[in-house]
Amino acid sequence: MRHRPRGENIISFDSVGLRYGLGPEVLRDVTFALPSGSFHFLTGPSGAGKSSLLRLMYLGLRPTRGRVVLFDRDIATTRRYELPALRRRIGVVFQEFRLLDHLTALDNVALPLRVRGVREAEIRKHVPELLSWVGLADQLGAKPSTLSGGQKQRVAIARAVIGRPDLLLADEPTGNVDDRIAMRLMHLFEELNKLGTTIVVATHNESLVSRFSHNPRLHLEHGQVTRVN
Numbered sequence: 001m002r003h004r005p006r007g008e009n010i011i012s013f014d015s016v017g018l019r020y021g022l023g024p025e026v027l028r029d030v031t032f033a034l035p036s037g038s039f040h041f042l043t044g045p046s047g048a049g050k051s052s053l054l055r056l057m058y059l060g061l062r063p064t065r066g067r068v069v070l071f072d073r074d075i076a077t078t079r080r081y082e083l084p085a086l087r088r089r090i091g092v093v094f095q096e097f098r099l100l101d102h103l104t105a106l107d108n109v110a111l112p113l114r115v116r117g118v119r120e121a122e123i124r125k126h127v128p129e130l131l132s133w134v135g136l137a138d139q140l141g142a143k144p145s146t147l148s149g150g151q152k153q154r155v156a157i158a159r160a161v162i163g164r165p166d167l168l169l170a171d172e173p174t175g176n177v178d179d180r181i182a183m184r185l186m187h188l189f190e191e192l193n194k195l196g197t198t199i200v201v202a203t204h205n206e207s208l209v210s211r212f213s214h215n216p217r218l219h220l221e222h223g224q225v226t227r228v229n
């Protein structure tokens, strides 16, 4: 792992704007910086631009204007061939999970480790451990099509955290699970954060946010970060 010293910025946005095609700006003048090792909630009403902001953070999109610096790299000048190496340092939990349908739960979660060349013996030890921790011990061999929404969500979370990324971005990661599992998943994020991962969790769930005191919170309203406290 190459976690950075706590306190340095892992990502910063400076007057960032984003529009899709010729549409209106969905993000406007977004400026903030996240110190390495911090834990933030990203809140805001539906359509405010949370997923779009996360897309910029994992290099799924480039800003229409302004500057995004990630891992000390200005993404406007980062070459296409350099992106996969940067993305491997980011764990992402997508709202729509994006699991590979032809792979089992175990193989989906193992994927980031296999890409990195981790030994199969280690994979066979750690992946079942993590899947058991998220309550899926009896689903290791299950294909995504046979899993419920909440089970798929947990597989997606396990895949995002297994490699202890430098940055974890999670879009509504507790949207499909009950309260008890939501708390368990939040504790998993906290443990990862203690190990040095910077975490951003986008959520509508105000009661979840109020139970954890991670600050500053990024609040988006009409495409603008209106509160950072």
Ligand SMILES: Nc1ncnc2c1ncn2[C@@H]1O[C@H](COP(=O)(O)OP(=O)(O)OP(=O)(O)O)[C@@H](O)[C@H]1O
Pocket (backbone or CB within 6 Å): 020, 023, 026, 044, 045, 046, 047, 048, 049, 050, 051, 052, 053
């Ligand atoms: N691929 C796209 N093409 C065009 N417009 C888009 C696209 N994705 C999002 N938008 C628009 O950008 C705005 C912000 O959407 P976004 O999904 O980022 O909001 P959100 O805060 O994540 O919403 P939710 O909480 O409902 O997921 C919306 O007006 C949406 O219609």
